[in-house]
Amino acid sequence: MTKYNKAVSVCFSGHRSVPFAKRRDLKQCLKSEIAKAYAAGFRCFYCGMAMGFADAEVAGQAVRTENGIMLIACNGLNYMDNVDPSKSWHIMYSINDTDMYKKIMNAMTEGYIIGKDIENVSKWEKYFEEKELSYERILSDEELELLQMNKI
Numbered sequence: 001m002t003k004y005n006k007a008v009s010v011c012f013s014g015h016r017s018v019p020f021a022k023r024r025d026l027k028q029c030l031k032s033e034i035a036k037a038y039a040a041g042f043r044c045f046y047c048g049m050a051m052g053f054a055d056a057e058v059a060g061q062a063v064r065t066e067n068g069i070m071l072i073a074c075n076g077l078n079y080m081d082n083v084d085p086s087k088s089w090h091i092m093y094s095i096n097d098t099d100m101y102k103k104i105m106n107a108m109t110e111g112y113i114i115g116k117d118i119e120n121v122s123k124w125e126k127y128f129e130e131k132e133l134s135y136e137r138i139l140s141d142e143e144l145e146l147l148q149m150n151k152i
Helices: 020-039 050-058 100-109 115-119 121-130 141-148
Strands: 009-012 044-047 062-064 068-073 076-081 089-092 136-138
Parallel strands (some): 009 044
Antiparallel strands (some): 062 068, 068 076, 076 089, 089 136
């Protein structure tokens, strides 16, 4: 996982209806702009997702916290911290574990993971270990560097 860094990030936003006849030109223009941004050093590209996050939240696949948002997917759990991106984290689990979503939701509804704990990856790791659930923590570049220097 790459550390979130606004200095090298680009976000595409804006829900639009584009006439079919203009889509090819728009696609070519978009590719050109992405290539220019990449050449200028931008490495993280995000699409708007304003409507997507709202839909995910209604469906119970996204949980807002005071500082960020946690997304629950079929193969992982992400927390993106808007205040301090270095506190963002990602956990992966098997897409074949079809009950994982239910287990994660139960952790929150049963009070095991509540409030600020949602943002804390160590609480989730402890929960997975206590429940003997298989998972893999994806380390950021910064965490990998610290690990190589034996600081974590």
